[in-house]
Amino acid sequence: FRRHPWAQAAAVGARLPGPHELSWVERVVAALAGTGLTATERLDVATLLVGHARNLAGLPPGSGREAAFGTLVRGREERYPALDAALRPGPDGPADHDTLDFGLARILDGIAAFVAARATGGDPP
Structure with missing residues (x-):
């Protein structure tokens, strides 16, 4: 989104994702295989990450x-x-x-805690 600012406007509202976005989501969901997350939770993680990036990518640090x-x-x-x-x-x-990087780090920290709790059989935070 920072390299292609026009993409943010093209990627909002009711729409179907294009092949590149769909491929990115596929890679995120696949990368989370074996973490103990359900398929739906893996898709939720991808949605959370792209939503955060879409929300803040237009703001320069x-x-x-x-x-x-x-x-x-x-x-x-x-x-x-x-x-x-x-x-x-x-x-x-x-x-x-950099608000984008700060948020991504905190989101990833939370996802890591969620995955760790799932791996130990505990209740995710």
């Missing part, structure tokens, strides 16, 4: 979301103090933060 929120919060800092603090540069701020 360090811009987009921060700029939009910053515009909305400016002048209303007292009403949104936590959001204001999160948008400010600094040790806790958005400098060089």
Whole structure:
């Protein structure tokens, strides 16, 4: 989606996936074979990943979301103090933060925990 920004607009709404997207989903579902996930859960993982990427791929790192929120919060800092603090540069701020990569890492962490719990016979988180 970052290499081909036009693809995001072409990939929303009610539609059938094209052969490349279908091949990608096939590879994700196949890669999860042997993890203990059901076939439906493997498809859910693929859907979750593509949904996250589609949602955030249009935002370049360090811009987009921060700029939009910053515009909305400016002048209303007292009403949104936590959001204001999160948008400010600094040790806790958005400098060089890549929301897409952050989310993918957290999603993959959750999937790994889900697979590990399934492998040990426990209840997935």
